[in-house]
Amino acid sequence: MQLNHDVIRKASARAKARRHLGTLQAQFFAWLSSYKNIYYPNQTLENRKTLVRTYCLHAMRHIWQSRQTLLENNAALEQAQAAAKESKGMVPDALVESCRDQGFTRPRVLILVPMKNAALPIFQNLVKLVRATQVENKNRVEEDFQGPSPEEDEVDWSTKPADHTAFFKGNTGDAFRVGIRIGKKTMHYYSPFYNSDILVCSPLGLRTIIGVEGDRKRESDFLSSIEMVIVDDMQTMMMQNMDHLQIILQSLNKQPREDHGCDISRLAPRFTEGVWPSLCQTVFIGAFSTPMMQHLFKQHAQSVAGTIRVQPTYDGVMNLATTAGSQAFRRIATTSLAESEEARFAFFTGKVMAHLSNSVDITDHVVLFIPSYLDFLRVRAWCKEQSVNFQSLHEYSKPGAIVRARRAFLRGECHFLLVTERYYFYHRLAVRNVHKIVFYALPETPQFYPEWLDAARPPPGVKPQIDPATGEPSLQAFKSAMGHNATILFTRYDRLRLERIVGTERAHQMLTAASDSVIFST
C-alpha cells in the first residue's frame, strides 16, 4: 500500500509540474534534458516564446549543475590540501582524480540567434532564472539591444504580416556577441569570453572574431569546451550568410592553441581522452526545414546521446489565398540534383518565357519570383541578352533603385519584374498591378506563396467572353484568354518547400504522379 501511495504521489507531482510547464514546454524540456541533439523545424509565432524559455531553463540548469560540482570539488580539494599540510602528506591521488571537472576554457553554452531583437528575450529569461540581485552592465545591454521608440520607428507595422512584425520589430542589428557570467545571485553581461559561462551571439558577430585562415588576429580558443550549442530562428539565418554559421560550427570544440590558464590537473577525462566533441548537445530550432539546415545538422550534431528529429506534416497554405485564379504546377523531370538547376533553367527559358512572350497582350505585368540570388543572376543575364523589358528587386538593391523599379512596374513601363526571396523577406512590400506570377522555384517561406498569389489579379481590361449558347460567361474561354495566374516550377528535389505550400499528402501525390503538370483552380 505504502508503495502504491508513493507512486501515485510522485505521478501526481509530475502531472502538476507538467501542467505548470505546459505540454510543449514539458515535452521540449524532457528532450533537452536527455542531452540528445534536437532538430526542431516546427517553431511557430505561438510557440516561439515557450521554446526560448525552455532552452534558457535547460542552459541555466546545465550551468548551475556544473557550477555546483565545481564548487564542491574546490571545497573538497581545499580541505584535503589543508589536511595534507597539517600531516605533511600528499593530497590523495584518488581525490585529485575524482575532482576532474573542467574544460579547456570556461564557456559551456553557446546560443546563436540571428538578430538583436531575438537575443533580448534570452537575456530577460536568464535574468529571471538567476533571480539576480545584481546585474552588471544591465544598462549597456538595454541600450545596445533596444529597438527604435514608436515615434522614431519608420515602419508602419500595421501594414505588415504578423510573422514579419515578430521577426523585425525592435533592434534588427545582426552583429553582436555577449558573454554572460553567472554567479550565485549575480549576472555579468559583456564579461570577457574566457570568463563567461554563456555566449549569446549572432553568426556574423562571432565570425568576425573567429576570422579566417591567415588572419593575423583571430581567436577561437574560447569555443574549445562548448557543451551545448543552441541555434534559434534558423529560418532568419538562412536569409543571412549561412557561411558564418557553418564556420562557427566547424570551429567548435577544437583543441585550443594556448592553455589560457587552464588547470590541467582539473581537466575532465573526456578532454584528456579527446572525446569531448562527441559529447556536445546541438539544438537547431527553426520555422521550417531546408536541405542546407539538414546538412549542417547532420554534419555537426555529433553527440553520442542520440538525435531527436521532429518532422512536421503540413496542411499547406493554398487556402490562405483569397483571390480566385488558377495555379499551374509544372514538374521538371530531372535525374540528379546537379542537373536539376540546368533543367529548370532550360524549362524556364524554353517553355515558360517562350509562352509568355507569344501571348503578348496579357504579358503586361508579370512577376518572376526567383528565390535564390544565383538563379536570379542567371535569369537576369538571360533577360538582358534577349532584351526583355524588365526591372528587378533583389537583396542588394539600393532604396532608390527599389522605388524606381516598383514605379516603373506599376506604370507598366516594363513587363517583367524579377524578385528574389531575400528581398521580399527583408522588405515585405506588396507589389501592385501584377497580372501574372511565375515562381521560378517555390519560396522557402510558405507564407510568401499566398501573399504573392493574392497580388496577382487579372488585368481590368479583360472581360470574360459570353458563351453564345448559354448566355453565361464561358469559363473555358475566360481561362484560355487568361492563361494561368500563377505558374510554378518544381523538381523532385523541392519536396520540403512543396509540402509546406500544398500540404504533405498532396506533395507526395504531385511528386509521384504520372502527369508532370497539376492545375489548381479556385
Added chain:
Amino acid sequence: MPELCSACATMGFTTPTPIQREAIPNALRDRDLIGLAQTGSGKTAAFSLPILQALWKNPSRFFACVLSPTRELAYQIAEQITSLGADIGVRCVVIVGGMSMMDQALALSKNPHIVIGTPGRLIDHLENTKGFSLKTLKYLVLDEADRLLDMDFGPAIEKLLKAIPRERHTYLFSATMTTKVEKLQKASLKNPYKVEIATKYSTVANLLQYYMFIPFKHKELYLAYLLSSGTHRSTILFTYTATTAQKLSLMLRHLGFRATCLYGTLSQPKRLAALEKFKSGERSLLVATDVASRGLDIPSVDLVVNYDVPQSSKDYIHRAGRTARAGRAGKCVTLVSQYDIEWYQRIEYALQKKLDAFPVESKTAVMALAGRVNEALKVAQLQLKEEAQDRKEGNDHSALRLSTRR
C-alpha cells in the same frame, strides 16, 4: 619480474652489459647511482629497468623524470622505455622544446608515469602550466650529465631540483666526469653507488680508427673518395658548422649519395624527420653538427667521418661512439688538414694512442674525381645562395600575400 624479462627478450637483450650488471642490482637495493660509462654501453636500460620494476610495485602518476641534453636523445629514451615497459602498460611523455606547449600540456594531463624531457621546456611547464607538478616524483635520472651542464642547463636543473621532493632516488649518468658533474652529484645524490666501467678517455675495442692527412684545398675531393671507396651501409659525417653541413649534404646529393642533414637551427619536426629517414635506411648518409654526436643509438652506422677535427677529445669520443655500438664493428676516419695538426695531436694524446693513416690507393685516383666534385660543389654553393635569397624574398612574399588577402 616476468613482464620485464619477456620485454628484454623481445628486444634482444640476452646478456647484461657490464654497466647493467653493476647498476641494476644496486639500484634494486634502493641506492642512488652514478654511472660513468662510454656511449653505447646500455645505459638507458640500466636505469629504466629498476624504475619500471618499482613502478610495477607501486604505480603512480609522475613517477619518474628523465632529463636529457638533446631533443633527439629524449625521444630515443622514451622509445626504449616504452618498449621495455610495454607489457606493464607504462605511459611516457616527451617534453622538449620546439613542439606545441598545448599538446604537451594535454599529454601531461593524462597523468603519465614517466616524463622525459630537456630541462628548459620542463621548467617552462612547471612554471606556466597550471596544475602540473612533479611533487609525486620518486625517481630522477640525469642522462649525459656532463653535456647537460655544458649546455648551460645548470640553472634549469637547480630550479627543477627545488621543485621535486627530496625523498627520491637519483641516477646520474655521464660519459665523462668533470668538476661540474661532481658538484651536481654532491647537490643531488645521497650516498650514491658509483659504477665506473671504462677509464676516462677511451673508445670501444671493435672500433677501427684512422686519420687522413690531406691538403685543405682538396678536402671535399678526399671526402668524396673516402665515401666511395668502401661499402658502407650507414655513414654519419660530422662538421663543425651548420652551413658546412648544408653545403656538404647538397654537394653529396649531387654526387649521387643519399644524404640528409641535421643541425641545431632546423625546426624540431624537420630534425625528427631527417633522423627518421636516416634511421629507417631511406637515407644512408647523415651530415650533422655536434647535436647528433651524443646519445643517438643507430646500430646500423658503420662509418663515422670527422670532416672537421673535433674541438675536444670528449667530442671526438662521442662522435666515434656513434658507430661500433653494442658489439658491432665500425670505422671512424678523421680528415686532418695542415691547419688541424695541433688539434689532432691533442686528441691522440688524450686517447694515448697513435692512429693509423687511412690507406689511400694513389693520389691520381683521388684527383680523377676532381671534375665531378668541383662541379657538384659549385652547384651546391649556388643553391645555398639562392635559398638564402629566397628566404629573404620569401618573407616579403608572405607579407605581400597577407596584404592582398586582406
